[in-house]
Each structure stands twice: as structure tokens, then as C-alpha cells.
Amino acid sequence: MIYLSLFTVSFLAATILPASSELTLAGLLSTKNYNPLFLLFSASLGNILGSIINWFIGYYLIKCISKKWFPFNQKQIDKSSYWFKKFGIWSLLFAWVPIFGDPLTLVAGIFKIRFSIFLILVSTGKIFRYSLLYYLVN
Numbered sequence: 001m002i003y004l005s006l007f008t009v010s011f012l013a014a015t016i017l018p019a020s021s022e023l024t025l026a027g028l029l030s031t032k033n034y035n036p037l038f039l040l041f042s043a044s045l046g047n048i049l050g051s052i053i054n055w056f057i058g059y060y061l062i063k064c065i066s067k068k069w070f071p072f073n074q075k076q077i078d079k080s081s082y083w084f085k086k087f088g089i090w091s092l093l094f095a096w097v098p099i100f101g102d103p104l105t106l107v108a109g110i111f112k113i114r115f116s117i118f119l120i121l122v123s124t125g126k127i128f129r130y131s132l133l134y135y136l137v138n
Helices: 002-013 021-031 036-064 074-094 101-110 115-137
Strands: none
Touching: 002 021, 002 036, 021 036, 021 115, 036 101, 036 115, 074 101, 074 115, 101 115
8 A cells, every 4th residue: 555655655756736746655665564665666657657658748738728727827838838849859858857847747738759768768867766775774
């Protein structure tokens, strides 16, 4: 059950909803009561899937940006678009950065970045971040 909870927190943290998957993972790792590989897998999978949702929103639903329910505002999109244009697809390695990273994954969808490239870069960055956190906690 704890792995599902971590998955959920990590998923939500990759969307616009405020959640701290890093603190949750660090706390669970520090207890040493759970399998660290399962914790890393749960956090990574949840966070990557949240970013995939953002990509699909950007790819298919950008025309809905003016709707009240749309998860990102124009300012977030403009700022992330600037960084994406400046650094290109490599900026997706930093999709884990709080506040900046979530809209970045949306912008990748808006710019129609090929999904396979998106998935590789985002996954690499997010798994690296959680692995580094594991290293720092232990």
C-alpha cells in the first residue's frame, strides 16, 4: 500500500498539483522499512506518468488553454516555452525541477516533440533525480 501511495504522490507532483514526492521518498527511504528499489520504481513510474499526461494535454488540448479547468496558465507556458526554445529538447532532462518542469512537459506536447524522445529524456532526468536522492539519504 505504501508503494501505491508513493506512486500517487509522485504522479500528482508531476502535474500542476502541489505535492512533494522528494520529501515523501526521502522519508520512506530513511525509515529503512521498505524495499528501496520498489520505492524508487514507484516514485519514478508515478512521476513519469504524470509528465506523460502533461505531454498529452499539450499535444491534444492546447486549444483549451482559455478554459478555467486547464491545468497551466499562460505565464507558465510562456516561461517554459522560452526555456524550451533556448535549450531545445535537452531541457526535458530537467522536467523534474519544481514549478518549471511541469509546464515544460506540457510545452513539449505543444511543440509536438516526438513521444519516444520525450519519454527517454524525461525518464532519464526523473530517474536520475530519485537515484541521487537515494544516494544522499543513504
